[in-house]
Amino acid sequence: MKPGIFAVSDVNSAGEITYCRLSGDVDVDKLREVWEARGLDPALLPDPPTDEYALKRACLESKGNFRVLVRPLQGVAGYALVTETADGQDLKYDTDGMLRAYITYDKSDAGQSVSKAVVEPKDHPKAKSIRALFEEYRGTLSSRIIGGKWLWGKLAVLCKSVSLRDTGGVYFIPSDCVEQWHAFCDAIEEASLSTIFHIPAVRAEEAIFAVLAALQVEAESEIASMAEELSRADDGALGARALRSRAMRSRDVRAKVQHYEKLFERAVPGLQEKIDALDADIASAVLLLSPDGS
Numbered sequence: 001m002k003p004g005i006f007a008v009s010d011v012n013s014a015g016e017i018t019y020c021r022l023s024g025d026v027d028v029d030k031l032r033e034v035w036e037a038r039g040l041d042p043a044l045l046p047d048p049p050t051d052e053y054a055l056k057r058a059c060l061e062s063k064g065n066f067r068v069l070v071r072p073l074q075g076v077a078g079y080a081l082v083t084e085t086a087d088g089q090d091l092k093y094d095t096d097g098m099l100r101a102y103i104t105y106d107k108s109d110a111g112q113s114v115s116k117a118v119v120e121p122k123d124h125p126k127a128k129s130i131r132a133l134f135e136e137y138r139g140t141l142s143s144r145i146i147g148g149k150w151l152w153g154k155l156a157v158l159c160k161s162v163s164l165r166d167t168g169g170v171y172f173i174p175s176d177c178v179e180q181w182h183a184f185c186d187a188i189e190e191a192s193l194s195t196i197f198h199i200p201a202v203r204a205e206e207a208i209f210a211v212l213a214a215l216q217v218e219a220e221s222e223i224a225s226m227a228e229e230l231s232r233a234d235d236g237a238l239g240a241r242a243l244r245s246r247a248m249r250s251r252d253v254r255a256k257v258q259h260y261e262k263l264f265e266r267a268v269p270g271l272q273e274k275i276d277a278l279d280a281d282i283a284s285a286v287l288l289l290s291p292d293g294s
Contacts, residue, residue: 014203014211014264015174017164018181020151022143023193029139034191040183044158046150049138051103051115052077057142058117058133059101062126069093078102078118081126099124101134143194151196155184160256162214172201172211174263208264215260216268222253223274230281240289247282250275 028048036042049057059070059079067084081099085092101119108114117134119127141150152161152168159177164170173181178198185196201207226246229238238246254275261267 013175013178014201014207015172016178016181017170017199017201018156018161018173018185018197019170020147020194020196022147023195025137025140025142026146026188026192026194027140031141031188031191034187038183038187040187044155044184046141046145046154049141049145051117051134051138054138055079055101055103055117055130055134057137058130061133062129064126073100073102076102099126099130101130146188146192146194151184151188156181159184160259162211162218162260164210164214166217172214174260176263203264208266212260212264212266212268215257216271219253219257219268219271220274222249223278226250226278227281230278230285238285238289240286243282243286243289247279250278250282 032042032045035045055077056070056079059081063070063081065083069082069084071080071082072078073080078101081101083094083097085094099119099121101117103115104118105113105115117131119130121127152171156171156173159173159181161171161173161177161181164172182198185198188194189196201211226249229246232238254272257268257271257275
């Protein structure tokens with residue numbers, strides 16, 4: 001050990017600070033196998049890539065030169081690769097040598113719909129690579145989806161995380177959710193090349209202040225967003241279903257704030273009052289929409 005640095009255990013932990021280093025794609029089938037083997041809920045798994053998304057990834061990966069543009073086709077699930085050239089201030093597009101890639105669907109012997117990528121012209125230099133990448137990407141999840149949309153956007157939310165940076169990337173997990181968070185992370189690390197880091201957060205005044213300050217920023221941002229949406233309710237922009245959704249979001253914000261206030265045994269000044277005001281505005285919008293609130 002270096003002087004002044006000590007390994008400790010049995011600390012009075014408030015939770016942990018967590019962040020990750022994502023690497024490479026994740027095989028959908030392997031992730032499901034690992035996930036279910038660990039007894040985790042399959043309903044929490046991310047949706048597999050759609051054929052259209054896989055084809056778009058394949059086209060973007062194959063286009064090479066920045067002067068090659070990927071553009072969606074009209075009326076069909078597919079894309080075109082068009083080469084752009086610059087002649088002084090004029091831009092020109094080579095449609096004669098344009099590649100088209102799109103999805104078609106056939107019926108299998110069992111009557112199921114089977115998709116495949118069609119690339120035209122077949123002898124285009126990029127045709128083979130696009131077809132191969134399409135087959136690869138339809139069975140894999142990119143690190144962007146794993147990180148932004150699933151790990152932080154879903155799993156960390158279930159563990160009542162709070163972002164410690166405005167731009168995200170570093171989160172706090174409360175102590176009573178750490179075990180569940182580790183179960184999620186261990187499965188992801190086993191199924192991928194990614195690494196997720198866990199740093200214990202000691203229950204000290206500075207740590208508590210930092211976490212509650214981040215919670216306040218997050219909650220106030222969510223409250224302000226819903227309040228701004230409600231301001232348009234008089235114009236009929238929000239229907240009954242949308243208002244019920246905002247009411248559920250408000251309940252989630254309140255529950256999370258109460259969870260942290262109980263965990264740290266102190267209140268965040270003004271937050272409960274702001275949530276009360278938001279709930280009152282939602283109730284008023286519902287009554288204005290319909291006398292019976294339906």
